[in-house]
Amino acid sequence: MNRALPEMLHCLNGPATSTDMTVLERQRARMKWQPQEQQGYFGGSDQFAGLFLEPGQVGSFQGLLGGESVLGEVLTRSVKPDPGLENGWPELLNMGFTEFDMNCAISRTSSCPPTVAPPPPEAKGKVSPPAEKVSSAVGRESFKKRKADKLQNTKVVAEDDSKDKRSKVCAEEGESKITEQTSNKDNNRETSADTSKENSKASEAQKPDYIHVRARRGQATDSHSLAERVRREKISERMKYLQDLVPGCNKITGKAGMLDEIINYVQSLQRQVEFLSMKLAAVNPRLDFNIEDLFAKELLLYQQMFPACSTGFPTIGMSSEMTNPAYLQFNPAQQVVACCGLDMGMNNTADMGLRRTISTPASIPETYLDSSCFTQLQPSSTWDADVQNLFNLEFHQGRSISFPSQPFTGSIEASNLKMEL
Amino acid sequence: MATKGVTLNTNARKIRFARRFISILLKMRKTRSPCSSSSIEDVRKRSQRIKIAAYSSMAHAVGPRRAWSRAVLFKLRSRARHQSMMKRRSFGLQKKRVVVVKNNNDIIPSGQLSQADRLRQLVPGGKAMDMCSLLEETADYISCLATQVKVMQTIADHFSK
Secondary structure (H helix, E strand, C coil): CCCHHHHHHHHHCCHHHHHHCCHHHHHHHHHCHHHHHHHHHHHHHHHHCCCCHHHHHHHHHHHHHCCHHHHHHHHHHHHCHHHHHHHHHHHHHHCCCCHHHHHHHHHHHHHCCCCCCCCCHHHHHCCCHHHHHHHHHHHHHHHHHHHHHHCCCHHHHHHHHHHHHHHHHHHHHHHHHCCCCCHHHHHHHHHHHHHHCCCCCCCCCCHHHHHHHCCCCCCCCCHHHHHHHHHHHHHHHHHHHHHHHCCCCCCCCCHHHHHHHHHHHHHHHHHHHHHHHHHHHHHHHHCCCCHHHHHHHHHHHHHHHHHHCCCCCCCCCCCHHHHHHHHHHHHHHHHHHHHCCHHHHCCHHHHHHHHHHHHCCCHHHHHHHHHHHHHHHHHHHHHHHHHHHHHHHHHHHCHHHHHHHHHHHHHHHHHHHHHHC | CHHHHHHHCHHHHHHHHHHHHHHHHHHHHHHHHHHCCCCHHHHHHHHHHHHHHHHHHHHHHHCCCCHHHHHHHHHHHHHHHHHHHHHHCCCCHHHHHHHHHHHHHHHHHHCCCCHHHHHHHHCCCHHHCCHHHHHHHHHHHHHHHHHHHHHHHHHHHHHHC
8 A cells, every 4th residue: 555655646646757767668568468458448448438348349340250260350359358367356355455456456547548540449450550559558557557566666666577587488388389379378477377277376466476486584585586586486387397298217215316317308208219210220211201101101100109198188180280379279178278367276286186177178178268267357347448437437536436346346346256166 | 288289188198199290201201212122221321210200290280389399399390401411421420420329428418417408308409408308398299209109009900919
């Protein structure tokens, strides 16, 4: 509360400071997609009242029906409710005025004055650049202020840095995987990826991570040792993952022994590659191919390899062309699952198990899952907009009312979630 | 994040590896088919080439998003450039090769390194990494190598039938 109030003052100063935006800020702002989304909602509902809710809904349903060509569009739209849901969860859990809640509320209030003519929510779904810019500029500005505020507290800064790095890595991965994805999806990918890293932080809700990094009683609190602790945690995490990968590494305790085992395994694999290449070279001249033979061979290879796959996936004759779309479709499903808050109560292993179970079936049930989830989520978004619309009126009357309104939206979103679950 | 990639598209990755590897093998066979002699030298050369093909197919399939694959691709590219230059002036070839081998020998047996350094030597491009990213890259590299070994095993089994 104490911290939030000066922030609000900062934010109300207007867009004068938005000129000195740096590239670094953009990265941070990107992490803040979700509040921006909500700002967008806000602005939209502010200007156009309930008018655009129905078109938005209709449009999204059309998108749902429209097949693969508009899949990306559908995703951006259907992902939209997520921020609300994710915000709702911590709110539900904390049920009070946490720091995060305050920040969220403030970014909303700050969005109100500068958004002169924000587009309706349906236009936002199509990632129209100017609209994004407006809201993102606001988001940056507010976040910068927030950051400046945080600078007073070394703990938070250290945590901030580490989180930035992590998110950078995740973002890189996301971009390389599916380049056409929008940053909304990207952000959600980040969250889902991060949950797998045991940090179970929704990209917006940094609360658990913050607690996680914080020094316990008797531990050093300066930024260096905090950073060191984070680094060590990361290393041990990766070691754990490697332990799963390397066979026979489970029994060994101690980092040195594990590293030894890992080195041996890598060496043995490299030797195997060498040996097999020698074998192939020896086999080589006896066989002469032509190109038609190649295709037959490749087919045979596929048939061989699918049963030979030791991971135990019950694969039905999927071609490579099939698997890739399946993967693409799987990701949204995973996001939806992650956003539904199923992973909130789960620990890492359970989450992994869930993912595996989701990844096993063929693509067709996944698509069904997707669409059903989206249709379920879509009404909740309209709900959100409605509720926010109501509160927006209150904002015009007096800004101080926004604070009590915050938990209220949370509870409503929670009820929505319950309906979905 | 690495976990997701590994668990999800093991099959897709396998197929990608196999496709590239087979295409490279076929290319090699086309170029090499006239002089299909089976002297020991020839076999060794060919195995070397197949090994390189395996690594390159792996790295190509993974693409430039991983540090180790980037390192492998860079090495391959520089190697190709080197070889093309060597072909142009074939006199300098043997001398330079000797030099390169010497350097390798100097680096490898320097013995009692820390384990992290040993791992750094094994993972391509690992020399410039810190511990964190090294472990991450190692995890990915291991999974890729295991997949590649499986692919090669299947191919070898298929051929030796």
